[in-house]
Amino acid sequence: xxxxxxxxxxxxxxxxxxxxxxxxxxxxxxxxxxxxxxxxxxxxxxxxxxxxxxxxxxxxxxxxxxxxxxxxxxxxxxxxxxxxxxxxxxxxxxxxxxxxxxxxxxxxxxxxxxxxxxxxxxxxxxxxxxxxxxxxxxxxxxxxxxxxxxxxxxxxxxxxxxxxxxxxxxxxxxxxxxxxxxxxxxxxxxxxxxxxxxxxxxx
Amino acid sequence: xxxxxxxxxxxxxxxxxxxxxxxxxxxxxxxxxxxxxxxxxxxxxxxxxxxxxxxxxxxxxxxxxxxxxxxxxxxxxxxxxxxxxxxxxxxxxxxxxxxxxxxxxxxxxxxxxxxxxxxxxxxxxxxxxxxxxxxxxxxxxxxxxxxxxxxxxxxxxxxxxxxxxxxxxxxxxxxxxxxxxxxxxxxxxxxxxxxxxxxxxxxxxxxxxxxxxxxxxxxxxxxxxxxxxxxxxxxxxxxxxxxxxxxxxxxxxxxxxxxxxxxxxxxxxxxxxxxxxxxxxxxxxxxxxxxxxxxxxxxxxxxxxxxxxxxxxxxxxxxxxxxxxxxxxxxxxxxxxxxxxxxxxxxxxxxxxxxxxxxxxxxxxxxxxxxxxxxxxxxxxxxx
Numbered sequence: 001x002x003x004x005x006x007x008x009x010x011x012x013x014x015x016x017x018x019x020x021x022x023x024x025x026x027x028x029x030x031x032x033x034x035x036x037x038x039x040x041x042x043x044x045x046x047x048x049x050x051x052x053x054x055x056x057x058x059x060x061x062x063x064x065x066x067x068x069x070x071x072x073x074x075x076x077x078x079x080x081x082x083x084x085x086x087x088x089x090x091x092x093x094x095x096x097x098x099x100x101x102x103x104x105x106x107x108x109x110x111x112x113x114x115x116x117x118x119x120x121x122x123x124x125x126x127x128x129x130x131x132x133x134x135x136x137x138x139x140x141x142x143x144x145x146x147x148x149x150x151x152x153x154x155x156x157x158x159x160x161x162x163x164x165x166x167x168x169x170x171x172x173x174x175x176x177x178x179x180x181x182x183x184x185x186x187x188x189x190x191x192x193x194x195x196x197x198x199x200x201x202x203x
Numbered sequence: 204x205x206x207x208x209x210x211x212x213x214x215x216x217x218x219x220x221x222x223x224x225x226x227x228x229x230x231x232x233x234x235x236x237x238x239x240x241x242x243x244x245x246x247x248x249x250x251x252x253x254x255x256x257x258x259x260x261x262x263x264x265x266x267x268x269x270x271x272x273x274x275x276x277x278x279x280x281x282x283x284x285x286x287x288x289x290x291x292x293x294x295x296x297x298x299x300x301x302x303x304x305x306x307x308x309x310x311x312x313x314x315x316x317x318x319x320x321x322x323x324x325x326x327x328x329x330x331x332x333x334x335x336x337x338x339x340x341x342x343x344x345x346x347x348x349x350x351x352x353x354x355x356x357x358x359x360x361x362x363x364x365x366x367x368x369x370x371x372x373x374x375x376x377x378x379x380x381x382x383x384x385x386x387x388x389x390x391x392x393x394x395x396x397x398x399x400x401x402x403x404x405x406x407x408x409x410x411x412x413x414x415x416x417x418x419x420x421x422x423x424x425x426x427x428x429x430x431x432x433x434x435x436x437x438x439x440x441x442x443x444x445x446x447x448x449x450x451x452x453x454x455x456x457x458x459x460x461x462x463x464x465x466x467x468x469x470x471x472x473x474x475x476x477x478x479x480x481x482x483x484x485x486x487x488x489x490x491x492x493x494x495x496x497x498x499x500x501x502x503x504x505x506x507x508x509x510x511x512x513x514x515x516x517x518x519x520x521x522x523x524x525x526x527x528x529x530x531x532x533x534x535x536x537x538x539x540x541x542x543x544x545x546x547x548x549x550x551x552x553x554x555x556x557x558x559x560x561x562x563x564x565x566x567x568x569x570x571x572x573x574x575x576x577x578x579x580x581x582x583x584x585x586x587x
Binding site (some may be wrong): 004015018019021022023025026027030033034036037038039040044045046077080081083085102105106110114117118119122130162171173184 | 251254255258261263279280282283284330334336337340341342343344345347348349351352353355357367370371373374375377378380381384395418419420421422423424427428430459460463464465551559
């Protein structure tokens with residue numbers, strides 16, 4: 001057959017390559033990707049400081065953009081562990097501020113109480129022992145209303161907050177806590193959770 | 204055409220539908236070369252046993268490790284959002300069952316080996332996505348730190364997934380080819396096993412995306428985010444997803460396996476081009492270019508049509524070789540050319556069986572299989 005003439009003689013002359021070669025290359029490629037990227041990532045510096053007074057965009061949904069403005073100096077963003085538009089992890093000393101921008105999938109959008117309940121379940125999914133306390137009303141410096149309550153788990157104690165955007169198509173959810181943070185540490189920066197702003201996308 | 208008058212006639216050899224016993228040894232136009240090749244093949248098969256066993260052990264260990272890793276990753280969400288997780292698993296199982304049936308049927312001539320098919324799907328379901336979570340997490344963070352959070356938020360997926368995920372799936376296809384050397388002997392096999400690895404990966408990724416959608420919806424809306432994810436990823440984008448890209452990359456593995464992993468320059472360049480094409484298609488799907496539903500539809504169309512172009516090219520070449528081998532084999536057995544060539548398709552085999560009395564059909568079917576095995580063996584040996 002014509003097809004037999006092209007490569008067979010060459011293959012026969014050089015002999016087949018041992019199957020160990022593709023096996024080694026495949027295993028090596030998997031090991032390289034799984035080990036190399038996390039290793040390089042661990043070697044790179046992962047934080048960038050966030051100046052106070054400058055609004056940090058933290059997501060959008062419906063017709064609104066959300067931003068957070070830090071009232072204190074000393075906050076830093078963990079860029080490697082954050083995801084633009086969705087999750088932002090800030091820290092200041094032992095205090096950790098985790099912010100999630102969520103976009104409900106249902107119409108009409110959920111009430112703030114339903115958002116609190118959803119956040120409570122998500123916190124439990126992340127840490128089995130974590131619980132949110134009874135929520136109380138809170139408002140941003142701009143007057144947008146939300147709910148806040150205590151966050152308690154086996155390893156940390158702090159506060160949780162949720163603010164729906166004015167049209168309810170998105171919400172900003174935050175937890176302010178830290179494994180090594182004292183009540184005084186958290187109290188010192190507690191007003192950061194009121195510095196969320198919602199602005200219309202086309203304004 | 205030889206109607207069997209010059210050959211020692213097997214009873215019923217030229218009767219419609221019947222298939223004589225295949226020859227024990229080939230004495231065709233290749234004559235003695237066949238004998239030499241068989242000796243080489245036997246030595247080669249012997250040399251393949253240990254790597255094959257090691258590959259199988261490695262796949263098993265990595266699949267088990269991947270399954271445990273994924274279970275630990277999503278145990279918390281599945282515990283709290285059990286209804287959502289159960290629905291995501293159910294929709295994944297339906298996708299998997301349907302995809303497995305379709306993708307095994309698209310192999311021309313005969314269905315691919317079942318054990319190799321299950322191994323390919325298992326790799327795609329467990330080891331590859333688990334490794335993908337680790338590798339993507341690392342590389343995404345590198346992009347975020349190096350290029351900034353805003354830029355990586357837009358371009359990160361296109362710069363991460365095509366490299367990590369295509370290589371991880373490709374590694375699985377290679378491991379399947381080493382573990383089951385008799386099942387992956389050419390581009391057609393590479394295409395099919397690649398698509399099966401991609402199918403498994405797609406099903407796992409759909410589950411991960413469903414759980415992420417629940418988180419993104421703030422834990423509200425019940426199963427709505429899961430249903431929306433299914434509609435978007437299977438209904439809208441399913442035709443141009445992981446199964447397709449890995450089928451293209453898998454064709455490269457088939458090309459190399461057919462040359463006993465020692466390709467000539469042309470074949471090596473062709474294989475590299477196919478892997479690069481799979482990565483490019485993945486990049487297109489993940490890039491922020493062409494957004495919105497029309498953009499997604501266009502991207503899916505590009506991926507699907509490219510994959511089909513690869514499929515029909517390798518399918519045409521393979522069927523032609525199998526038909527030629529069947530014609531030669533049938534001629535030596537005294538079969539009608541049309542009857543022997545008809546065995547190349549499932550429909551043709553069924554049609555030929557209908558010409559045989561019912562009690563004889565199991566025997567004839569067995570002989571059809573034997574003749575096909577010989578013909579496919581010859582077709583694989585001469586893969587260009």
